[in-house]
Amino acid sequence: MGELQKAIEEITCMSRKFPAKAFETIGKNKEEAIPYLRKAIEKALEEKDELDDSYQLHFYALYLLGEFEDREFFPKIIELASLPGEILDYLIGDTITTGLKDIVYHTYNGDLKLLKNAVVNEEADEYARAGLLEVMGQLYQDGTLEEQEWKSFIKECVYSGEEFSYFYNGLGRVICQCHFVDMLPEIRYMAEQELIDEYDVGEYSAYVDYMFEYKEYEKRFCESALDAADTLRGWAMFEQEDGPLKSKKRAEAYKKLKQEARKESMQEKTPKIGRNDPCPCGSGKKYKFCCLNKPKSPIDSIESLQERTKALEYYPCLENEKQERRIYLADYFDQESIEIDKLLYLGLMPRPGWIWLKDEKAEEDRCRKYLSLAFPMFMDKAEKEEVKTFKEYDQKYSIHYFCEDWIEVLLRLLKKNGDKALYAQVVKCRKKMG
Numbered sequence: 001m002g003e004l005q006k007a008i009e010e011i012t013c014m015s016r017k018f019p020a021k022a023f024e025t026i027g028k029n030k031e032e033a034i035p036y037l038r039k040a041i042e043k044a045l046e047e048k049d050e051l052d053d054s055y056q057l058h059f060y061a062l063y064l065l066g067e068f069e070d071r072e073f074f075p076k077i078i079e080l081a082s083l084p085g086e087i088l089d090y091l092i093g094d095t096i097t098t099g100l101k102d103i104v105y106h107t108y109n110g111d112l113k114l115l116k117n118a119v120v121n122e123e124a125d126e127y128a129r130a131g132l133l134e135v136m137g138q139l140y141q142d143g144t145l146e147e148q149e150w151k152s153f154i155k156e157c158v159y160s161g162e163e164f165s166y167f168y169n170g171l172g173r174v175i176c177q178c179h180f181v182d183m184l185p186e187i188r189y190m191a192e193q194e195l196i197d198e199y200d201v202g203e204y205s206a207y208v209d210y211m212f213e214y215k216e217y218e219k220r221f222c223e224s225a226l227d228a229a230d231t232l233r234g235w236a237m238f239e240q241e242d243g244p245l246k247s248k249k250r251a252e253a254y255k256k257l258k259q260e261a262r263k264e265s266m267q268e269k270t271p272k273i274g275r276n277d278p279c280p281c282g283s284g285k286k287y288k289f290c291c292l293n294k295p296k297s298p299i300d301s302i303e304s305l306q307e308r309t310k311a312l313e314y315y316p317c318l319e320n321e322k323q324e325r326r327i328y329l330a331d332y333f334d335q336e337s338i339e340i341d342k343l344l345y346l347g348l349m350p351r352p353g354w355i356w357l358k359d360e361k362a363e364e365d366r367c368r369k370y371l372s373l374a375f376p377m378f379m380d381k382a383e384k385e386e387v388k389t390f391k392e393y394d395q396k397y398s399i400h401y402f403c404e405d406w407i408e409v410l411l412r413l414l415k416k417n418g419d420k421a422l423y424a425q426v427v428k429c430r431k432k433m434g
Helices: 003-010 020-028 030-050 057-067 071-081 085-092 100-107 112-119 126-142 147-158 166-177 181-192 204-211 228-232 244-265 305-311 335-348 360-384 390-396 403-417 420-433
Strands: none
Touching (some): 003 020, 020 030, 020 057, 030 057, 030 085, 057 071, 057 100, 057 228, 071 100, 071 112, 071 126, 085 126, 112 147, 126 147, 147 166, 166 181, 181 204, 305 335, 335 360, 335 403, 360 420, 390 403
16 A cells, blocks of 8 residues: 555544644645545535544545645535535534635635625525635635625625524624725614624624724734644644643643733722822823813813723724724714714723623713713714704714614613703704604
8 A cells, every 4th residue: 555545544534643644645745645635525525414423534635625725626615615504513513613714715716606606505504604705805805806896795695684693793794804994884784683693793883993903813814825734733633742841831821811810800990190290191291280280171070081091992093193004983084073982982882891890870970971971062063064863963973873872872871860951952852853
């Protein structure tokens, strides 16, 4: 038996030890190995969930064909990716969410229609379909897929009429990662129809933040290169070497995790500013010669500048020095709209911390005060811009929150607090513009 055939035999059945030598041999004999690997996947497609559960060659073959960029076999890869969830899970398990999209991307043969059909196939696994969406996102980033065609396809998927599934979470994320600000209405629609899971990214306002984020690890949707052995050797299905160095690293990581958890569990205290400390307003003067004796502005009476800065940590960047090929909130909204939105954000965005440590009344008071500050600014802008309805305002100026939603919250809190005068003004506004 030849060296290649021995290697193929070694990876045919499941083993606890990672077959590193076999992978090396197959890598050196790529062309001769491909027919064996294709045949293994064809066997899995034919037998499906009747495939012997000790048979493993099709699983390894997927990664190896991805590494070899076997574009001729792309239709069969898509056929596998389009199997119903239970069958696909039986055949490739965690690969559905951790490797399938990279394999599909590296075997893509240019047949966009075939890829699209797999994405919209409602019989296929919802997680696999979300992964195939990311393949299309990568093709868009590569310049292979035109922006208008990609946007049109996303819209078709959004309004397809399907029931709730993880697939919609995938749609929301690709819209944000592609920074398609003009498609925020599609995210709003999915949120209103309860098609997306709030536990994935969050409420609509969290998607707005996500839209303007540029995370280092999200530069690409798919890996730029695929190494089957490096990808698989650390999987839990294989016995891992656990020498002293590795044990030490694990212990250090665990210690660090505990320290971070302890910090999070402690309530943060606002640092006290000394009379001779630099003034937090940034003037460069000592606190006693600057803001110490100044009457507090309405916003400072709610919480300090430091507290507001922390609460706005994830608010879309408003940097003066813009980076090339990035979008900013000021590119789409005027300064007045942003200032109103920041007040709504400070009042409505959930603050981090343990639920049992939070003071519900204090949280409600803070929210009421911020929304009360935002309301007259909103009214002034609506009057100045001759906006007649909430819907019209939302279309032009709303960012994280829509008028009807935050107005209802404000009314509830004003009524609870007994603020009759402002409550009457807000009710009048709702009757006029709602």
